[in-house]
Amino acid sequence: MMYRWDESPLPFDPESFGLSVDYLKSPAWSPSGQKIAWAAVASGQFGFGVFDLAKHTAELIHLYPPTSEGTPAPIWSPDGQWLTLLINNGDTMKQELWVVPVNTPQEEHLLRYDLYPVYPVWSPDSRWLVLRNMLFEVSVWQAQPLALPQDAEVVAWLNPTSQ
Numbered sequence: 001m002m003y004r005w006d007e008s009p010l011p012f013d014p015e016s017f018g019l020s021v022d023y024l025k026s027p028a029w030s031p032s033g034q035k036i037a038w039a040a041v042a043s044g045q046f047g048f049g050v051f052d053l054a055k056h057t058a059e060l061i062h063l064y065p066p067t068s069e070g071t072p073a074p075i076w077s078p079d080g081q082w083l084t085l086l087i088n089n090g091d092t093m094k095q096e097l098w099v100v101p102v103n104t105p106q107e108e109h110l111l112r113y114d115l116y117p118v119y120p121v122w123s124p125d126s127r128w129l130v131l132r133n134m135l136f137e138v139s140v141w142q143a144q145p146l147a148l149p150q151d152a153e154v155v156a157w158l159n160p161t162s163q
Helices: none
Strands: 023-029 035-042 045-052 057-064 082-088 094-101 108-114 128-131 134-137
Touching: 045 082, 057 082, 057 094
Parallel strands: none
Antiparallel strands: 023 035, 035 045, 045 057, 082 094, 094 108, 128 134
């Protein structure tokens, strides 16, 4: 079900978008509000369903082997062109960071890291992505270390204003 503050609940039927799924969880709305991405299971395959509400279409992206661990919601870039996916790869102590462009099948595996609650942070212009103490430039994707204290992490991006 989808809820709007001014209406009663609306049923969400993935099959009406052309995608048959066993279940959906962990939704994430695109910045424009025109798309929604979910962690999905379809015919025993785990992946992410991206539903285009305006075009009424859907696709299953980034298929991966099932794990017993939960999958957090995908995280959209501010421009709505990229999804970051955090996936437990079956090793209960490791997680992987993937970046997937929404409109092409290209995928980038950025890194594998020790599992603990940390989430990627996009720059407001969608040109940079930070995870822990690593900075990635979009399309280049080479990790650049950030000089942060050992137990620090980036939680937001600040754009300084010129005076």
